[in-house]
Amino acid sequence: MGWAHSQTYFVVLFLFYSIVSGKLSPNFYDSSCPDALSIIETGIKDAISREYRIGASLLRMFFHDCFVLGCDASVLLDDSATLKGEKHAPPNNNSLRGFQVIDSIKAQVEKKCAKTVSCADIIAIAARDSVVELGGPSWKVELGRRDSTTASFDQAISDLPSPFSSLVSLISHFKNKGLSTTDMVALSGAHTIGYARCVLFKNRIYNETNINPRFATWRKITCPRSDGDDKLAPLDLATHADFDNFYYMNLERKLGLLHSDQVLFDGDSTDSLVKSYSSNPDKFYKDFTIAMVKMGRVNLLTGRNGEVRVNCRKVN
Numbered sequence: 001m002g003w004a005h006s007q008t009y010f011v012v013l014f015l016f017y018s019i020v021s022g023k024l025s026p027n028f029y030d031s032s033c034p035d036a037l038s039i040i041e042t043g044i045k046d047a048i049s050r051e052y053r054i055g056a057s058l059l060r061m062f063f064h065d066c067f068v069l070g071c072d073a074s075v076l077l078d079d080s081a082t083l084k085g086e087k088h089a090p091p092n093n094n095s096l097r098g099f100q101v102i103d104s105i106k107a108q109v110e111k112k113c114a115k116t117v118s119c120a121d122i123i124a125i126a127a128r129d130s131v132v133e134l135g136g137p138s139w140k141v142e143l144g145r146r147d148s149t150t151a152s153f154d155q156a157i158s159d160l161p162s163p164f165s166s167l168v169s170l171i172s173h174f175k176n177k178g179l180s181t182t183d184m185v186a187l188s189g190a191h192t193i194g195y196a197r198c199v200l201f202k203n204r205i206y207n208e209t210n211i212n213p214r215f216a217t218w219r220k221i222t223c224p225r226s227d228g229d230d231k232l233a234p235l236d237l238a239t240h241a242d243f244d245n246f247y248y249m250n251l252e253r254k255l256g257l258l259h260s261d262q263v264l265f266d267g268d269s270t271d272s273l274v275k276s277y278s279s280n281p282d283k284f285y286k287d288f289t290i291a292m293v294k295m296g297r298v299n300l301l302t303g304r305n306g307e308v309r310v311n312c313r314k315v316n
Helices: 003-021 036-050 053-066 099-112 119-133 153-159 167-175 181-192 198-207 213-222 246-252 271-279 281-295
Strands: 195-197 232-234
Touching (some): 053 099, 053 119, 053 181, 053 281, 167 181, 181 271
């Protein structure tokens, strides 16, 4: 066997082993769909150029996917006669967005490499590329996930942390997914981008005391006590279009928009982490990327399990 043939043999053997064994690898599609990552990157750049808010939405989609059944694209499945999906569960209904971006990217990838790249992997790459496009850190996304053939409306309710969560509840939710308290605080830094609806922070600005009074007064202008539930406010008051560490600086000043934000800095066990990330953006970036990789491994379908959906909205 010649050298060139030997090299090809080992590449094919490695690819076969990865598929059968369920081994994740950043190079999973190097042979089967070498243009996949560049297609996804271009799609994300185009989407964010049209609406920068969509980057935060796609990052949130990855989180909401992984926390329900695992990182398996179950969140993308539409309701059907035989399936009650996750899109209309209270944590996602009229809140989770960016599905059309994933649809568009998937269609382009399918044209290039049919039935090869999973919707679950597209979500994972889209989250990373969104962070990078908004000025944040990059990391190697482990690939090789397969897509679920089911979803869980009920687990979307029970497994996704609420914006009204206590610190104890947040720590418990993340621990149940194999993620540490450090991972939880670092991943919460995703709230340096994006917006929240008035209904999710109304109680905080009117009834809580660990909030900057001027900030509360400012937010009440667009979030009246008896109206405006769907009006939006940035999660990061200072730099909501940039992925940076200002989120933690805000918490030190009692400028957390959600109850579940401010509990990270409220005289408890996570205060020191918030201070650390506030003063050292490199540490935040490092811990955030580590946590993103760990979250991307939650309850995976790999190898021969699941499928590669042709249409992310329905099973094959």
